[in-house]
Amino acid sequence: MQGVSILFDTQNLLRLLEGLVVSTEISLISIIISVIGGLILGVLMSMKNKFIYLVLKICLEIVRIMPQIVWLFLFYFGVSKAFNIHISAFTASLIVFSLWGVFEMMDIVRGAITSIPKHQFESAASLGLSKFQIYFYVIIPLATRRLVPGAVNLLSRMIKTTSIVVLIGVVEVVKVGQQIIERNVFTNPMAPFWIYTLIFFLYFAICYPVSKLSKKLEEKWS
Secondary structure, three states, rough: OHHHHHOOOOHHHHHHHHHHHHHHHHHHHHHHHHHHHHHHHHHHHHHHHHHHHHHHHHHHHHHHHHOOHHHHHHHHHHHHHHHOOOOOHHHHHHHHHHHHOOOHHHHHHHHHHHHHOOOHHHHHHOOOOOOOHHHHHHHHHHHHHHHHHHHHHHHHHHHHHHHHHHHHHOOOOHHHHHHHHHOOOOOOOHHHHHHHHHHHHHHHHHHHHHHHHHHHHHHOOO
């Protein structure tokens, strides 16, 4: 097949894998921060404190309204200039994806917790458990089963959306692909097709197992 030889160039494959490692690194660190931060803020948001709820709700809406690419430009170009500090493209990407993930995960956790029947709280309280113990030993384990589908969907979106960090200069898998295409496009007109097809399968190889795991957990806990 015309131009497919570009995929058998060892140097190209190694560079693409190195780019994929960068994308995966941004995703994994952001996901870990999102899960921890989202769980804490989700519990706080589910409590009957109108002030905390209002503040977190406003933050959530701000994060949702603004596209991720705008946040990237804001932190990478705006904040660094405004406060005269150096923020690398990688760091800016981590900040943006962590913020996005934390507040989206927070809303998922809040929804899962508020869907728990009221009698579960009352039963736990009747056993003499403190508020912390009620949430830690009863509510959060019950809510975990309900939030898995939404959480996995968010994590998959975060992994795929990391491709936009190329716009602030992060050399991840899409950026590497563009560099390979630019170097070969005149001698191999089919280079864009083969390179982007390979990138598609690389993302698929990461996201599909996550999706299957979510489905298995959902079936197991249903």
